Amino acid sequence: MPRLALILLLATTTLHATPRFVTDAAGGPVAWEGWGPKALERARKENKPVFLVVGYASSFECFRMQREAFLNGEVAATLNAYFVPVLLDRLEYPEIAEAYETIARSMNVPGAFPILLALTPSLEPFAASGPVNTTDLSRMLVISANRWVKERDAVVAEGRRNVEKARELGEKRGPGAVEQSLLEEIARLESNDPMALAFLVRMKKPAAAEALHRLALTTARDQLGGGFHRAPRFEKMLSDQALYAIAYLEAWQITRNPEFEGIARSTLDAALRDLLPPKDRAFEASQDAHSLVPAQGPEFWNGAFYIWKTDEVVHLLGNDPAARVIRLYGMKEGARNVLSVTESQLLKDDSLAPLLAKLLDVRQKRPQPFRETNLISGINGLMISALARAGAALGERKYADAATAAALSVTKALWNAPKKTLAHSSGAPATADDYAMLVQGLLDVFEATYDVKWLDLAMAIQQRQDQLFWDDSAGRYVTGSTLPETLRGLLVESDFETPSANAVAAKNLLRLVLLTGNQTWAARPPMIFTSFGMRLRNSGAQLPELASAYAASIDHPNIVVVAGDPRRQATYDALRAVHERYDPLRFVLFVPSKGPARDRITRALPFTAALTTADENPVMYDCADGECRRR
Numbered sequence: 001m002p003r004l005a006l007i008l009l010l011a012t013t014t015l016h017a018t019p020r021f022v023t024d025a026a027g028g029p030v031a032w033e034g035w036g037p038k039a040l041e042r043a044r045k046e047n048k049p050v051f052l053v054v055g056y057a058s059s060f061e062c063f064r065m066q067r068e069a070f071l072n073g074e075v076a077a078t079l080n081a082y083f084v085p086v087l088l089d090r091l092e093y094p095e096i097a098e099a100y101e102t103i104a105r106s107m108n109v110p111g112a113f114p115i116l117l118a119l120t121p122s123l124e125p126f127a128a129s130g131p132v133n134t135t136d137l138s139r140m141l142v143i144s145a146n147r148w149v150k151e152r153d154a155v156v157a158e159g160r161r162n163v164e165k166a167r168e169l170g171e172k173r174g175p176g177a178v179e180q181s182l183l184e185e186i187a188r189l190e191s192n193d194p195m196a197l198a199f200l201v202r203m204k205k206p207a208a209a210e211a212l213h214r215l216a217l218t219t220a221r222d223q224l225g226g227g228f229h230r231a232p233r234f235e236k237m238l239s240d241q242a243l244y245a246i247a248y249l250e251a252w253q254i255t256r257n258p259e260f261e262g263i264a265r266s267t268l269d270a271a272l273r274d275l276l277p278p279k280d281r282a283f284e285a286s287q288d289a290h291s292l293v294p295a296q297g298p299e300f301w302n303g304a305f306y307i308w309k310t311d312e313v314v315h316l317l318g319n320d321p322a323a324r325v326i327r328l329y330g331m332k333e334g335a336r337n338v339l340s341v342t343e344s345q346l347l348k349d350d351s352l353a354p355l356l357a358k359l360l361d362v363r364q365k366r367p368q369p370f371r372e373t374n375l376i377s378g379i380n381g382l383m384i385s386a387l388a389r390a391g392a393a394l395g396e397r398k399y400a401d402a403a404t405a406a407a408l409s410v411t412k413a414l415w416n417a418p419k420k421t422l423a424h425s426s427g428a429p430a431t432a433d434d435y436a437m438l439v440q441g442l443l444d445v446f447e448a449t450y451d452v453k454w455l456d457l458a459m460a461i462q463q464r465q466d467q468l469f470w471d472d473s474a475g476r477y478v479t480g481s482t483l484p485e486t487l488r489g490l491l492v493e494s495d496f497e498t499p500s501a502n503a504v505a506a507k508n509l510l511r512l513v514l515l516t517g518n519q520t521w522a523a524r525p526p527m528i529f530t531s532f533g534m535r536l537r538n539s540g541a542q543l544p545e546l547a548s549a550y551a552a553s554i555d556h557p558n559i560v561v562v563a564g565d566p567r568r569q570a571t572y573d574a575l576r577a578v579h580e581r582y583d584p585l586r587f588v589l590f591v592p593s594k595g596p597a598r599d600r601i602t603r604a605l606p607f608t609a610a611l612t613t614a615d616e617n618p619v620m621y622d623c624a625d626g627e628c629r630r631r
Contacts, residue, residue: 004458020087022055025066029076035096036089043084045122046364049148051083051141054097055114056090057372058235060289060302061131062114067300069134073419076142082145091285091372091425095431095482098520099490104128104164105217118144123486124159154625163486170489175475176533178550186540187545195244195495199544200454202551202584209260212251213412214593216263219340221308222348224360226266227274232373234303234369235289240272240496242382249390253582259344261394268390271383273364281405282413283383285376297322305369307336308359317360319354330350378412378427378434380406384441388448392473392579392588400448407445410438411457420464432477435465438507450590450597452604463509469501472520475527477501493532495545502528503545507552507585514557514587515605517626525553552585561628563591563611571618576586578620 024035033039035052037124043050055062069075072495085401091112092310104115107128116137118127127144128134146508147155187203192215200208205453215221227236229245245267275283291305301307310333310560314322328347331337339359341347384403391400414423414430415438420428420439430438439458446454471479479501480491491499506525513522529550532543540547560578564571571590578588589605592598593613602609607626613619621628 002460005613019092020089020370021055021062021089021092024063024071025056026068027088027415029080030070030085030099031080032085032087032368035086035093038613039084039086040121040123043119046084046488047121047275048082048084048455049124049144049283051079051085051144052088052100052117052119052125053086054088054090054117054243054383055102057370057518058286058288059111059113060233060235060477063288063290063300064302065114065131065137067538068403069132069137071140071365074379075134078138078141078145082148083141086128091376092374092428093482093492094424095480099480099483099487100125103166103492103608104130104167106169107162112444116140118148120123120156120159120246123157123161123484124163126155126159126162139490140321150466157463163490167489169493174534175530176537178529178533178536182540183547183551184534186544189541191494191541192246193544194240195548196544198250199551201247201254202548202582204254205557209255209257210261211250212248212260212487213344216259217340217342217344219338220342221263223341224271224306224339224356225271225274225363226263228267229289231296234288234306236270236274236282236287237379237497238275238376239274239379239382241267242379242386243498245386246389247273248395249386250582253393264390265394265396268387268399271522272398274368276402277371277373280375280409282380283406284407285372285374287371289587291369292367295581303336305363305366307378308336308339309334309337312362315358316358318370324352325355332436354603372520374425375410375413377410377422378424378437380410380438381434381437381441382498384410385444386442388441391447392575394580395576400445400525403441403445404451405452406447407442411442415457415461417460420460422461422464429482431470431482432465432479433498433504435461435597436501436504436508437479437499439465440504443472443508443511445500447588450601452600455604458508459512459516470524475531477505477528492542494542496542499545500543503543503549506546506549510549510553510557510585511587514559514585514624526611546585555584557585557624559587559589559623560612561589561591561608561621561623563593563608563613563621565613566590566591566597566618568618573616574620 002075003119018034020519021030086095099118100115103125107117109128110130114131116129117125117127127140129140164364164480183203187200197208197211199567221228228238228240245264248260248264252264274287275288290302295300310326310331313325317325323420329337329339331387372561384406387399387403390396391403422435424430424434439462442454480488493502495503508529509521509525512518531548536543537545562571562574575590591601591608591611593616607623607628611621612627620631622631
């Protein structure tokens with residue numbers, strides 16, 4: 001491995017807490033090592049190939065292979081003798097995982113996890129596979145080991161070709177003009193991805209509301225307890241809960257459909273219940289697809305936590321009430337049933353509520369699926385956003401309080417104020433995505449709580465993101481900073497599982513410019529949109545969140561200020577009336593009529609100093625470019 005690559009690797013892996021994907025495999029016959037300089041330096045010194053498994057702890061397929069294929073004695077013996085076996089947690093190392101996912105796709109491996117790769121000591125893959133059974137894994141290992149011994153030069157050359165082929169799929173830096181007509185073209189996409197749905201909602205496309213309605217009536221949604229699975233498996237990812245909550249919340253703001261409000265609430269409530277550890281106020285990254293059941297000895301089943309049998313429901317509810325629930329969900333006797341209806345009106349019978357509440361109470365007392373305990377800054381930023389926006393729009397104090405508590409916990413644990421550096425998790429440096437998503441969360445907390453310290457912190461983290469990641473020649477924030485040299489140029493920035501760094505940053509900058517008038521920040525969103533111009537034109541469906549940011553930029557951004565007495569109901573009502581209506585780029589500020597809180601706001605945002613109330617009743621202002629007009 002080149003010396004520069006090893007130095008980069010050391011910089012990005014020291015001080016890491018071991019992720020659960022690695023610790024769960026400890027004690028088995030395979031001598032696994034976590035991704036890092038120790039394992040990769042060992043491969044270089046011993047001149048052995050690396051057998052890399054890219055996955056994450058909550059994935060059922062990753063769990064199944066670990067429990068079956070990698071516990072096989074023959075497989076373990078081959079791995080330990082002829083390879084350096086390494087586990088790479090894609091939550092812990094998202095950029096590195098994405099780079100290897102790109103290579104695997106170029107080698108015709110489907111997108112399921114785990115991804116299995118045989119690498120040269122220079123980290124270039126010469127064999128790849130998705131999830132396989134024990135026999136096929138054993139065959140892959142034997143062939144790869146023999147080729148490394150007998151055809152080493154050819155294998156090394158093949159690995160280099162695979163990386164170069166994958167690099168052709170990497171980011172195409174094609175700047176181009178971005179026009180409003182592009183938005184209509186992108187709006188033709190069809191997807192259940194939360195960011196794609198949110199884009200269609202923001203474009204006020206009727207198909208978006210119908211798609212959200214249909215999605216809520218599938219097994220992708222936990223209809224009993226709230227939240228969303230990655231169907232057909234049952235893992236729940238924190239990022240998915242945040243993004244779906246935002247999509248349904250905005251759909252409610254635009255359509256006023258109470259079904260969407262209920263789904264947004266139940267999704268956030270599920271995250272607060274199932275992904276928030278009792279001794280911390282920041283969120284865990286995921287909940288496993290599998291959980292323990294008492295079968296012929298303890299076993300782990302995919303979705304066991306969510307599965308019901310008819311006799312269990314009868315035992316819990318009694319014959320007649322159970323018959324109603326069984327009919328409602330179309331449960332089959334003797335089968336493992338997931339409680340899912342396809343007609344929303346069936347759930348509108350209020351007399352069913354206590355029956356379903358009892359089932360949920362019993363379900364929550366089952367053996368809980370394990371959770372990924374590492375605290376990750378960026379996806380916590382997404383959940384902070386979802387909670388803060390819901391708290392403001394719905395007038396729900398518990399959501400705003402949870403957003404504030406999570407923001408306190410994340411910034412205390414992962415933001416080093418003296419050094420002005422953010423960690424991704426457990427001491428690893430943050431990516432550009434982490435910075436952008438956390439800034440978004442802090443801006444949303446400021447808008448929901450009006451506490452200036454969140455604005456100050458958001459600006460400090462934004463400034464650090466600028467220093468570390470802004471590339472003036474490219475006109476965008478650069479990603480891939482944690483990649484070893486071998487993997488540079490393999491990332492394709494997209495709004496897939498989480499929003500891209502530039503999509504979130506563009507919207508953050510537009511909001512910050514509204515508040516501060518900073519002209520350096522004002523110049524950057526147009527540069528970002530232009531730098532992605534060709535991508536937006538040719539593959540805009542991959543960038544719905546960036547398209548949303550562009551749509552917001554061409555609207556009429558403004559600040560709505562409510563000045564008044566915080567103790568008066570009229571002030572609360574005025575703020576709620578503004579927050580509950582969707583606006584693509586509007587900032588809501590509350591300026592108290594007097595007191596230290598007013599002083600803090602006016603010092604931070606001087607244009608608010610002249611805004612007053614009349615007879616202690618709230619007064620609303622529309623502000624833009626430092627000037628305010630009374631409504």
